[in-house]
Amino acid sequence: MRINPETVERIKHAADIVEVVGDFVSLKKKGANYSACCPFHNEKTPSFNVNPSRQIYKCFGCGAAGDSIKFVMDIDGIGYGEALRYLAGKYNIEIEEEELTDEETIRQNARESLYIILNFAKNYYQHQLHHSEEGQAIGLSYFRERGFSNEIRKKFELGYSLDNWDSFSREALAKGYSAEVLEKAGLLIHKEGSQTAGYDRFRGRVIFPIHNIAGKTIAFGARILKSDKNQPKYLNSPETEVYHKSEVLYGIYQAKNAIRQLEHCYLVEGYTDVISLHQAGIENVVASSGTSLTVEQIRLIGRFTPNITILYDGDMAGIKAALRGLDLVLEEGLNVNIVLFPDNEDPDSYVRKVGAEAFKAHLKKASKDFITFKTEILLQDAGNDPFRLAAVIQEVVNSIVKIPDAIKRQVFFHRISEMMRVDEQMLITEGNKLLRKQQSAKPADRQPRQSGAAPGGGPTTWTPCSAIARLPANPPPIRPFRKKLRRKRFSARNCITRKRHSCACS
Ligand SMILES: [Zn+2]
Structure with a gap:
């Protein structure tokens, strides 16, 4: 279903720009208009203006501008449809939807069912981490060892998948989810010609849910804890209808507000780097996990800030990886800095070793612009x-x-x-x-x-x-x-x- 044009008109009519913006920013009356410090860039004197007669906002500092809908889209990092739904909720407007074409309906339903099953899986893994004996003994003790607090585990919705073939899919099938959808979501592996429904992709691993920018779970990263030479240390969801690896940054949902406020984004390599830095109070950080940096990922960062600092491990492989990926970032017009870490340290281990303050001091001291670094x-x-x-x-x-x-x-x-x-x-x-x-x-x-x-x-x-x-x-x-x-x-x-x-x- 799609929100019909009449409903869109009613929402636009009802959504007063001063009220909508006022929910997020404290506005001061200034003549006929209102002003505030801009929520989209860092500033001390207000250059963000709201014009009630034209029903628009405009920042003379960073150029952000638009109407109520655009404001909600940007402040929450959500799409047009979601912003309309938010405003309809705020103004008690009943949403009338219109039929999609058959093809659109099939596509939308397919996507919706993937989001639903992925959300179910995320809850299931979280439950196993905190409430199953195995999850507590293996998963929870691993996260605790890394110093991840209860709060941070919740923020990143960390979980655990039991070490057997089908405990997740049995539960999901019993709840009425179809094997086909489980497979399409990348959770179930079905061997062609096999008589059984299949087996769980993630077994005996701690689970890192991967979110899209609006906070929906779209995939999982999973790390094995026992040493098994036949198993990769990290296993990720395959590409699906809702998960395109090259377009996703791990942690962007949790980081986007901090990135916007601080006008700066740190880029790290792994899930645990992101989480450890959050735990240390550095929240403007994302990871390009599972792939080397892609143009789509860089553009995603560029939606929030042009300033990016890449944190790499101090070994030569890390340095070369840094050099390889970076012309790409330059081409996108971003300002790139690099920080290297002492030998055998990565951002995760280093922040745990030296603490937040010394870590921040290192970021400041060791940061070099890319061209100087490369030279x-x-x-x-x-x-x-x-x-x-x-x-x-x-x-x-x-x-x-x-x-x-x-x-x-x-x-x-x-x-x-x-x-x-x-x-x-x-x-x-x-x-x-x-x-x-x-x-x-x-x-x-x-x-x-x-x-x-x-x-x-x-x-x-x-x-x-x-x-x-x-x-x-x-x-x-x-x-x-x-x-x-x-x-x-x-x-x-x-x-x-x-x-x-x-x-x-x-
Ligand atoms: Zn601004």
Whole structure:
């Protein structure tokens, strides 16, 4: 079913912008309008305005703008339909729905039943963790050993799957769920030709539910605790109708408000890194678990902030992983920093060892922007070998030209020329050559994104005016630092905060 247009109109009519925003932010009357500190970016003097006569809000600091529905979508990170339902609830408006086409109904029902069974599974695993003998003895003691409090276990809805073939699926089938849906949700494995319903995918493992941005369980990560060489340490749900690995970040639901408020996102590797940092009071953290970083995941972060710090383990494999993934993040216009950890430490172990305060101090001290970081690592490797030094220059210039913002590129060329003691003009000439090559090779790749599908394939949702919306379609070549910059033409593609503007963000 879909909310019919008349209901949508009634909701829009009823939802007064001052009341809706006032539920989340304390507004002060200022002439005919209202103002507040912006809930979407960090600020001390209010630049967030609500205009009751036009029924819109607008932040002159970060450019966030829209009507009541858009405000709810963004503040809660939910889709259009969900925002309408929230407002209908607030104003006691009965929702009238209209029939979907047969195809739409089948799709929607299929998705709904997956969410329902995944939610059932999550509750089941949670129950086993806290109430079964095996769950307490193995799962709970493991989580306690890692220092996960009761509160944090609840926040992340951690669970345990019993160590036998079918205790979960037997329970689910007895409750009336079909084997087909269980299989589609990735919970049951059915061997073709087998007479039995199948067996549980997750057995004898602690369970980390994976949530979409609205908090629905869409998949599971599971870690085995006993040593069994035939079993992988971590096992994840397969791709399903509601779970597309490459578009999901572990912890985004729990982290999104902190990311928005602090205008910063930490990216770690594992589930336990995310949870340990939350436990230590660092909540703006997500993990790209199970995959190396993808463009979709980066864009998901970019919906909340352009500032990202990647926390990597201190071993060489971690460093190389960092270098590999990162040109991708630069291309998306995000500001990337890197923090490495001492040998044999990961964020999880390190925060448990040194405590929250020392950990935060380390983040501050050890944080380096990606270009500087990469240059240093490559220079160390190259030593005094002129051929290898030339290759390093190439490699670094190659990364710099991935940055869509011309001014930032300029800053980096300047810095790198000093670091490597080479002529800045030479770097820029080299960079411009590469830029021209890039532009003629793949012109379609740099289209700005004005909206993105919600993770898990939900309804298309609004993307706030972030760094992403500001990317120029084709980065213009740049000139040396001292020469006059060409004035950037203002358009939806390079929106920066102006008093009045129209772009993807408004
Ligand atoms: Zn703002």
